[in-house]
Amino acid sequence: MKIIHRYIFFELLTPFFLSLFVLVILLLTQQALLIMNLLVNKGLSVETVFRLLAMIFPQFLSMIIPVSVLTASTATFHRLASDGEIIAFKASGISLSRLLLPLLLFAAIGFGSNFYLSLKAMETQGLSLQDLLVRVFQKKLSLAIKPQAFNDFMGRFIIYVERMPTLSHLDGVFIYEKGKTAQESTVIFSRAGDLLNERNPPGLRLKLTNGTFLQQGQALQYIRFESYDLTILGKRSEDHIRVKSIGEIRSEIRASPHPDPALFRALEDRYKNYTYPFSCFFFAFLGIPYGIYTMRSGRLAGFVFATITIILFYMMNTIDDLMVARRLLSPAAAAAAPDVVLAILMVTLLVLVFREVDIRAHLPRLSLPSFLRRRRP
Secondary structure (H helix, E strand, O other), rough: OOOOHHHHHHHHHHHHHHHHHHHHHHHHHHOHHHHHHHOOOOOOOOHHHHHHHHHHHHHHHHHHHHHHHHHHHHHHHHHHHHOOOOHHHHHHOHHHHHHHHHHHHHHHHHHHHHHHHHHHHHHOOOOHHHHHHHHHHHHHHHHOOOOOEEEEEOOOEEEEEEEEOOOOOHHHHHHHHEEOOOOOOOEEEEEEEEEEEEOOOEEEEEEEEEEEEEEEOOEEEEEEEEEEEEEEEHHHHHHHHOOOOOOHHHHHHHHHHOOOOHHHHHHHHHHHHHHHHHHHHHHHHHHHHHHHHOOOOOOOOHHHHHHHHHHHHHHHHHHHHHHOOOOOOOOHHHHHHHHHHHHHHHHHHHHHOOOOOHHHHHOOOOOOOOOHHHOOO
């Protein structure tokens, strides 16, 4: 790598890590209430909270890395243009195309890290906070149970508890357990219950007392019991909360005459784990026109256009989600559509840059409103 390439590459790193640090702090600040609730009210240790955050952090990072890539690229080329270094490069016979190699390497690193984090995020994608708490802290399933609310666990159990005098004792328990087929289900009413942790084999048991057991299948069973042990978390449950692959979801869709819209959304999410990292390349090269061609519109104009691009990108993802849920767009097309739009925008602006088309005269000048400007005497 030549000196100029190393210079551009290291210029990209500083704004990238600064932007990444700021966005991570903002995300942690947004989750501060949840963290304090787990530490103070739920009694989790600091180590357990960090384990929980470590499970959901790949999803956060996979979303903010492309944003940081665009911020770094825009900031770097804006500084090069404002300091006259772009003009100096051209005067020295160094074309703008020779500056693309370090940017391509930077985008490739962002793509690789984002792709790895997207694959890691698949392990917890679609799981609720209750499921994550169960995985992280199996000894305290009660941390994820809210009294007087229907709590969904692993997509298999729906648990309602009237009161919880302690973290392990339950009063007024209602449990609905889904069967292997739509025709099979189990409903349990119990006056009281106790959560028990089992070590051999590992799992969680719910010991219920004085209740009624109603099971629907090929035959309807109705049983009154004084004591009943129910497995909430064990080998079967762990297998159940495993995130399904693309092939498994597609098989479920083909097998069902009226597939659940949630299956199409889940399939779209799996596709996005593979298409979303490509946005690092598009965002990286969009930083060139945003940094160079927004000088006339003010120092912050490039970042304004970059912010608008990011907002529109995530809006497109949201709109695609709605279209998939309503069966107006296939999951694969919905996952690829935002990247296609970014690619078209990137190619268009880069062509204008390399042809040295002056589009700055057509850009709006961003400035403070007249009533906020300082009046000169």
